[in-house]
Amino acid sequence: MSEIVLxxxxxxxxxxxxxLLGDLFKPKSFAGLFGAAPSVALxxxxxxxxxxxxxYVATEARSMVVGAIxxxxxxxxxxxxxxxxxWRALPVTASSILLWFGVAFGLWCVCLR
Amino acid sequence: xxxxxELDVVRQTKWYEYALRFLFGGxxxxxxxxxxxxxxxxxGGLFLAFPAIFPxxxxxxxxxxxxxxxxxxxxxxxxxxxxxxxxxxxxxxxxIGLAAFALAVWKTIPNHSPWLALLGAILVWMTLSVLLWQxxxxxxxxxxxxxxxxVPNE
Numbered sequence: 001m002s003e004i005v006l007x008x009x010x011x012x013x014x015x016x017x018x019x020l021l022g023d024l025f026k027p028k029s030f031a032g033l034f035g036a037a038p039s040v041a042l043x044x045x046x047x048x049x050x051x052x053x054x055x056y057v058a059t060e061a062r063s064m065v066v067g068a069i070x071x072x073x074x075x076x077x078x079x080x081x082x083x084x085x086x087w088r089a090l091p092v093t094a095s096s097i098l099l100w101f102g103v104a105f106g107l108w109c110v111c112l113r
Numbered sequence: 114x115x116x117x118x119e120l121d122v123v124r125q126t127k128w129y130e131y132a133l134r135f136l137f138g139g140x141x142x143x144x145x146x147x148x149x150x151x152x153x154x155x156x157g158g159l160f161l162a163f164p165a166i167f168p169x170x171x172x173x174x175x176x177x178x179x180x181x182x183x184x185x186x187x188x189x190x191x192x193x194x195x196x197x198x199x200x201x202x203x204x205x206x207x208x209i210g211l212a213a214f215a216l217a218v219w220k221t222i223p224n225h226s227p228w229l230a231l232l233g234a235i236l237v238w239m240t241l242s243v244l245l246w247q248x249x250x251x252x253x254x255x256x257x258x259x260x261x262x263x264v265p266n267e
Contacts, residue, residue, distance in 0.1 A: 011142020032203015063158025068212035079201035
């Protein structure tokens with residue numbers, strides 16, 4: 001239980017720090033780079049490294065490559081939809097997460113399973 | 114436009130917007146840990162690249178853009194959507210750097226000092242992301258000119 005709380009606190013702090021960095025920079029396309037910063041990964045991998053060792057971290061990182069490809073598809077689709085349809089950001093970004101799940105698990109089944 | 118820092122945004126952002134991002138960041142990090150414990154690191158690793166706070170950040174950008182336009186008496190719907198689109202395009206570039214970060218960790222961490230490997234991977238993410246952003250910035254005006262150019266008669 002204490003490990004989960006620790007993960008929550010470290011994850012919250014690292015993600016907030018990267019998000020704040022993203023807010024500070026202009027132009028927006030450059031600030032957007034921080035939207036795909038390895039914030040969750042850094043918080044998780046640093047903790048996992050001390051608890052489970054390097055081999056475990058390497059296995060997680062291998063799957064993360066697939067997750068990052070899914071992120072690329074997700075962000076590209078969100079960008080295209082927002083530019084062409086001018087819908088509200090929350091429904092578009094939240095519903096597109098299903099696309100991330102589809103691409104991530106699809107690629108994982110095809111390439112890594 | 115050159116890369117610069119705008120500190121005004123810190124004052125514009127409300128406390129609950131910071132709290133929301135802390136909550137989402139903390140929740141996804143804890144969840145990724147729980148998933149890795151339950152289903153193994155092969156599945157847990159996927160969630161290290163989950164777009165956890167992107168919806169919150171995009172909503173924040175949209176709200177700030179709308180507020181800015183509202184002060185000028187405008188609705189700002191189109192401008193806000195464009196701002197989110199541009200930020201998402203930046204995130205798409207950043208995600209290529211994110212994949213390179215993961216690749217660097219995967220390949221280097223078993224045979225090198227783990228902390229150095231993590232540090233090296235951060236440098237890979239940062240360098241590649243900025244480099245790709247510069248390339249896109251350089252070629253975007255050229256692409257726009259090609260699109261606008263009249264199609265010659267064959």
